[in-house]
Structures are given as structure tokens and as C-alpha cells.
Amino acid sequence: MRVRDSVVVVTGASSGIGRATALACAAAGAAVVLAARRAEALDEVARECETAGGEALAVPIDVTDADAVQALARRAVERFGRIDVWVNCAAVTAFAPFQEIPLEEFRRILDVDVMGYVHGARAALPYMRDQGKGVLVNVSSIVAAVPQPYTHAYSMSKAAVRVLSSSLRQELRLDGAKGVKVCTVMPPTVDTPFFDHTANYTGRKAKAMPPVYSAERVARTIVDLIRVPRREVLVGPMARNLMLQSKLAPGLAERMMASQVDKMHLYRTKPAPATSGNLFQPAPGTGSVSGGWHGRRQTALRRVASTAALLAGGAAVARRWGL
Amino acid sequence: MGPLTRWDTHGFTAAAGTRVHAALLGNADAPTVVCVHGLGCSHRYFLPLARALRRDARVVAPDLPGFGRTRGPSRALDIRGLSQALADWLRATARAGAVVVANSTGCQVAVDMALHSPELLGPLVLVGPTVDRRARTLPQQVGRLIADSPWERPTLGPVLLRDWAACGARRYAATFAYMLTDPIERKLPHVPVPTVVVRGARDPVVPRAWAEEVTRTLPDGRLAEVPGVGHTVNWSAPERLARLVRPLLAGEHT
Numbered sequence: 001m002r003v004r005d006s007v008v009v010v011t012g013a014s015s016g017i018g019r020a021t022a023l024a025c026a027a028a029g030a031a032v033v034l035a036a037r038r039a040e041a042l043d044e045v046a047r048e049c050e051t052a053g054g055e056a057l058a059v060p061i062d063v064t065d066a067d068a069v070q071a072l073a074r075r076a077v078e079r080f081g082r083i084d085v086w087v088n089c090a091a092v093t094a095f096a097p098f099q100e101i102p103l104e105e106f107r108r109i110l111d112v113d114v115m116g117y118v119h120g121a122r123a124a125l126p127y128m129r130d131q132g133k134g135v136l137v138n139v140s141s142i143v144a145a146v147p148q149p150y151t152h153a154y155s156m157s158k159a160a161v162r163v164l165s166s167s168l169r170q171e172l173r174l175d176g177a178k179g180v181k182v183c184t185v186m187p188p189t190v191d192t193p194f195f196d197h198t199a200n201y202t203g204r205k206a207k208a209m210p211p212v213y214s215a216e217r218v219a220r221t222i223v224d225l226i227r228v229p230r231r232e233v234l235v236g237p238m239a240r241n242l243m244l245q246s247k248l249a250p251g252l253a254e255r256m257m258a259s260q261v262d263k264m265h266l267y268r269t270k271p272a273p274a275t276s277g278n279l280f281q282p283a284p285g286t287g288s289v290s291g292g293w294h295g296r297r298q299t300a301l302r303r304v305a306s307t308a309a310l311l312a313g314g315a316a317v318a319r320r321w322g323l
Numbered sequence: 324m325g326p327l328t329r330w331d332t333h334g335f336t337a338a339a340g341t342r343v344h345a346a347l348l349g350n351a352d353a354p355t356v357v358c359v360h361g362l363g364c365s366h367r368y369f370l371p372l373a374r375a376l377r378r379d380a381r382v383v384a385p386d387l388p389g390f391g392r393t394r395g396p397s398r399a400l401d402i403r404g405l406s407q408a409l410a411d412w413l414r415a416t417a418r419a420g421a422v423v424v425a426n427s428t429g430c431q432v433a434v435d436m437a438l439h440s441p442e443l444l445g446p447l448v449l450v451g452p453t454v455d456r457r458a459r460t461l462p463q464q465v466g467r468l469i470a471d472s473p474w475e476r477p478t479l480g481p482v483l484l485r486d487w488a489a490c491g492a493r494r495y496a497a498t499f500a501y502m503l504t505d506p507i508e509r510k511l512p513h514v515p516v517p518t519v520v521v522r523g524a525r526d527p528v529v530p531r532a533w534a535e536e537v538t539r540t541l542p543d544g545r546l547a548e549v550p551g552v553g554h555t556v557n558w559s560a561p562e563r564l565a566r567l568v569r570p571l572l573a574g575e576h577t
Contacts, residue, residue: 005335005392007342031335031342055335081337082394130340132397179397 001135003226004029007080009072011063011120012090014041015287016192017139020219021087023289026054028223033076034058035069036090041287055080063090063116064108073123085226086124087137088117088161092279093154094199095206095266105199106153108279113157117164125168125180133179135229137222138165142186142239145246146253148261150202162186162232169231181229187218188239191295193288199277205270207293209260211238211302214295236299330370333392334383338415339408344392345385345416346370349377354572355418357445358384358557359409361427361453362502363495365391365486368479371561372424372568379569380422385412387432389498390490399497402428402505406435413443420445422571424564426557427451427528428502435505437514446571447518450564451526451554455533456508464503470527474553482558511540518544519567523552523559 008025012018014036022032026049034042034049034056042058049056057079061068076083091113094101117138128134144162147155165184172180192215195206213236221235234240245253277283317323330346337343346366356376358369366384373382387405389395400408409432413419422445425433430452436444458464487495518541522534531548538544547567552559 005342005344005394077337079337080335081342082340084394130396131394133394 001084001133001226001229003223005031006084006226007031007033007076007082008085008087008226009033009035009076009083009124010087010089011035011116013045014038014282016194016289016291017187017190017215017218018087018089019045019287020215020289021089021222022049022056023052024216024219024223025085025226026050026056027052029053030085031055031080032057033072033080035061035063035072037062037282038287041285044286063119064111066119066122069116069119069123073127077127082131083124083127083134084131085135085137086120086128087139087222088120089139090116091139091154091157092197092199092277093151093194094201094277094279095150096199096201097150098152100201101153101199102276105276105279109153110157112279113154114160114164117161121164121168128180129175129177131179132177134181135226136168136180136182137185137225138162138183139185139187139218139222140165142188142234142242144186146242146257148265149258150261150266165232183225183229184232185218185222185225185235186232186239186243187221187235188213188242190215190218191290191293191298193283193291195291195293197278197283199275199279200272201274202266203271203274204266204268205272206266207264208291209265210298211236212293212295212298213238214299215289216296217299330366330373334416336412336415339388339411340396341388341394343385343388343408343412345383345412346373347381347383348373349381350379351381353378353380355421356380356382356568356572357413357418357421357423358382359423359425359429359433360384360387360390361425361429362498363390363487363490364426364483365489367391367482367486368426368555368558369424372557372564375561375565376568380572383418383421385409389494391486392489395494399494399501401501402431402435403439406432407439409433410436410440410443413440419443422446422448422568424448424450424557424568425452426555427453428498431502431505431507434507434510434514438510441513441515444514444516447514447516448521448568448571449518449537450521450556451523451529452507452520452534452537453528454503454505454507455528455530456506457533459503461499461503464499464528467528468554471553474523474525474559475555476559479555479558508536508540511537512542514541514543516543517571519571520544520546521556521564521567522546522548523554523556524548524550525552526554528554
């Protein structure tokens with residue numbers, strides 16, 4: 001589907017991947033409808049989208065409120081006439097030992113990350129089926145394939161979202177709604193404010209586990225996905241790597257992920273107080289795309305390093321075989 | 324020539340179950356002229372006419388659902404569907420009563436409005452109204468369109484190719500079929516507004532006999548011929564067409 005002139009609804013548009021996606025779609029000439037809890041952040045994103053060249057409408061809602069999500073879809077159609085693309089992106093998480101996270105916070109995560117997507121799909125699909133065309137993008141995560149310790153609710157949710165997409169695709173196929181596509185995006189660690197917003201009961205500060213990718217890169221993937229919809233897309237070589245590992249050596253992948261998270265996802269030296277993060281109250285401020293984890297710089301550095309390694313390897317091979 | 328090679332602005336309106344795109348050009352304080360495009364076309368081929376009228380009118384050229392930059396439903400709309408979409412857009416943008424300039428199949432769409440939303444119609448200009456009731460078959464119409472091509476300016480080609488790509492072969496074919504079966508001659512007596520029928524003198528798609536019949540059937544019709552041009556007068560003779568439209572803006576119809 002052409003992105004230009006299409007109407008794109010993005011949940012979780014106040015920060016991170018959602019915000020980057022809204023901006024990328026606006027820059028490509030789409031009208032965007034922005035949904036998240038923080039009105040002041042959405043207003044700023046709306047201004048940025050208008051500067052980028054698209055029309056924008058900010059609708060402050062909480063995706064756990066099914067009626068509010070229905071109202072969001074109605075607002076989108078009232079203002080822009082249709083819904084071509086719906087991007088489910090609003091998600092929260094917690095780092096906590098299983099026995100220590102308060103049950104209500106565990107439930108809250110499932111509510112936002114699973115039911116929020118369900119509400120979005122139920123609101124968007126009727127319009128898309130009426131139009132005979134549409135793309136529903138569910139932002140999942142590579143942790144849907146290789147889950148992590150301490151983020152049970154989040155990993156469970158992301159697996160659930162992946163399954164939801166597959167179920168919906170099958171149902172739409174049986175109903176003959178050929179023009180309506182459902183896609184899952186599985187990014188690896190992305191440089192967003194997510195790790196500062198997280199609930200945390202581990203006593204250790206959370207950080208973005210390398211390799212870190214930029215949110216703009218995920219947004220580009222989503223824009224490509226709107227143009228040419230595919231079932232599931234992995235973002236970046238690390239995600240593809242992990243997916244392959246999970247299929248070839250699932251036990252090993254689990255063990256590696258466990259030690260990786262222990263070593264790289266939580267600081268050993270920086271303590272953190274117990275907090276429910278942004279689970280019940282949105283983070284203050286006007287939000288941002290990046291979380292200050294240098295996703296773009298890290299990607300560039302990795303590229304330089306791997307190119308150098310390749311060249312060195314090539315040179316070694318050439319010398320060994322006297323080419 | 325910078326500002327004259329493109330439209331002033333593009334507007335989008337939530338109407339007719341989609342996001343209707345319209346291109347705008349001209350004096351914002353002047354009376355409105357709404358341009359309704361023909362089969363497989365869009366706002367684009369009205370640009371020369373809009374340029375010619377820019378001092379005297381605010382020219383607004385909407386794209387009907389499925390054409391140009393307006394997304395349509397997956398199944399093509401018939402003439403009634405298109406005319407209801409146009410009516411819905413006229414209501415949503417408060418443009419009832421504006422002068423309507425229609426070309427080709429757009430004439431069928433505009434005339435159909437007389438049956439369900441006559442109150443929205445302003446003075447009408449039917450440029451090359453289709454379809455000649457004596458030639459209501461696919462081979463005849465295709466033959467006439469091919470016969471018309473030497474009388475069109477070559478610059479129209481790239482414009483139309485772009486619009487055909489936007490609407491797609493399936494929608495074009497389906498709309499063509501609806502166009503052929505639309506009994507415009509039975510609707511013409513119900514058009515409640517002064518109407519100018521414009522015919523390119525070389526137009527094989529709309530022979531003079533048919534144009535005269537259309538004019539006769541209209542309660543308040545007048546025929547004007549533009550010598551030397553074919554079917555798409557708005558592209559090949561915009562200045563001469565503008566001269567026919569201007570009197571309607573001031574409300575003088577003779």
C-alpha cells in the first residue's frame with residue numbers, strides 16, 4: 001500500500017518506536033493519528049509530524065480502555081475518513097524476580113501489552129474489512145522467540161502478540177478478506193526511553209542490552225512493511241541470529257539469553273530502588289524517540305567493526321592461499 | 324512560471340467513507356468552480372482550466388473515490404456510487420451550489436446528482452457528456468476514444484498514464500462497464516439548473532447529434548462548440564472553456 005495519502009493510527013506514539021514510526025509515516029506523506037496516555041507529549045509529536053509534512057491528530061487514551069480505543073478509531077475516521085494502517089506499539093515492562101513483582105503489576109503489563117493490542121485490532125479491523133484493504137502492524141519483539149528472565153510478563157505478552165497476529169491472519173483468510181494484512185515486527189534491543197520507564201524490583205538499574213538499534217531503523221522497517229506487507233519481520237542481524245539459534249539449539253539459546261540478561265541487561269554496580277515505573281502513571285515530560293543509548297552510533301560502530309573483521313579475514317585467507 | 328505549473332494547495336476531507344483529496348487553485352475570495360473528472364482521470368487534467376480561471380474563481384478539483392489521490396473501496400463504484408460520493412463531499416465541504424464543470428464520465432456523475440441531491444447542483448458545464456446512446460457498446464466507445472487521440476495534445480498522455488496507474492486496470496474496466504449502461508438521457512430532463520453543453524468540434528466520442536440531443540433534453544440547456552479540439556476540451560482549449568464558464572460565475576446565464 002502506498003504510504004502517501006494513507007491514514008495511519010499509532011498507539012504508544014509518545015515515545016520510542018511508536019513516535020519514530022509516526023514521524024516516518026508523516027514524512028512519507030501519511031495522515032497520522034497519535035495515541036498514548038500523555039497529552040502534552042502527543043501534542044509535541046503532532047507538531048513534529050506536521051513539520052515533517054503530514055496531517056496529525058493527537059488522541060490521549062489508555063489502550064487498556066476498550067471503549068477509548070474504539071473511540072480512537074472513530075475519531076480517526078471522523079477526521080480523516082478511513083483507517084489504512086493501524087500500528088499497535090504501546091507497551092510497558094517490568095524487571096523483577098518472579099515472586100517479587102506485585103501481582104497487580106504483572107496483570108497490568110499483560111493488560112497493556114496483550115489486551116491493548118486486542119483492543120486495537122478489534123477497533124481497526126472492522127474498518128479495514130469494510131474498505132477491503134488495510135494493514136495491521138503488531139510490534140512484538142525478538143523475546144517472543146527467545147524469552148528473557150525477570151521480564152516474564154513482557155516476554156509472555158510479546159509471544160502472545162505474535163500468536164494473535166497469526167490467528168488473525170488465518171481468520172481473515174477464511175473470511176476471504178484478502179486485502180487486509182496483519183504483520184508482526186520483531187525488533188531486538190532498541191534505543192528508546194523504555195528502559196528508564198520500566199518497573200523494577202531487581203535492585204539493579206536496567207540498561208539497554210547490546211547490540212542496540214535505533215528506533216528510526218524499526219520505523220523504516222514498519223514503513224517498508226506498509227508498502228509490502230509480510231507476515232513477520234525481524235529487525236537487524238541480531239534478531240535473525242537469535243531466531244535461528246532458538247530453532248537450531250533452543251536449550252543453548254535459553255542459557256545464553258539468561259547469562260546475557262544477567263550480565264548486560266542489568267547493571268551490577270548501579271542499584272535501583274523498587275519502582276512501578278510507568279505502569280500506572282505515564283512518565284513525566286514530552287517524551288522522546290531515543291533513550292540515550294546511542295542506537296545509531298552503536299550500529300555504525302558495529303558496521304565498521306564487522307567490515308574491518310571481514311576485510312582482515314579476507315586478507316588472511318588471501319595470504320594463506322597466496323591469491 | 325513556478326506558481327502556475329502546480330496547484331496552490333491540496334485539501335483532504337473525510338467524506339463518502341474515505342479521505343477525499345481535492346486540488347485547489349485560484350482566488351480564495353472568488354466563487355467556487357468544482358471540476359469533476361472523467362473515467363480513469365483525476366484532478367490533474369484540470370490544471371490548465373484552473374490556471375485560466377484563477378483570477379475569477381476558486382477552482383476545486385476533487386478526486387472521486389478510487390481515482391487520483393483518493394482511495395476507493397476495493398470494488399469499483401457505479402455511477403450512482405460516484406455521484407453519491409460527490410454529493411457527500413459537496414455537503415462536507417459546504418460547496419453546494421458551486422458551478423460544476425464536468426468532463427466525459429464526470430458529466431454522468433454530475434447529472435446523476437440531479438436525481439438524489441438536486442439542491443447541491445449549481446450551474447452545470449458538461450464538457451463532452453458521455454455516453455452517446457446510439458453507441459453504447461465497448462467496441463464503439465473504444466474505437467471512438469482511439470479516433471479522438473489525434474485531436475488531443477500529446478502532453479495529455481503522461482498525465483493520463485499516471486492517473487490510469489493510480490486507478491488500476493480492474494477499476495477502470497469495471498467503471499467503464501457502469502458508464503456504458505448508465506441511461507443519462509433519462510436523467511437529463513430532471514436537471515434543475517442552467518446547463519452549458521460544451522463539445523469539442525472534432526470530438527468523435529460525442530458527435531454533434533448526441534450533443535444536440537443532450538442539450539434538447541435538458542430543461543435549461545445551451546450548446547457551445549469549441550472548434551478544432553477533441554474530447555478533453557479542459558486540457559486542449561482551457562482558455563476558450565474558461566470563457567464559457569466565467570458568465571456562470573456572475574450568475575448571468577443566457
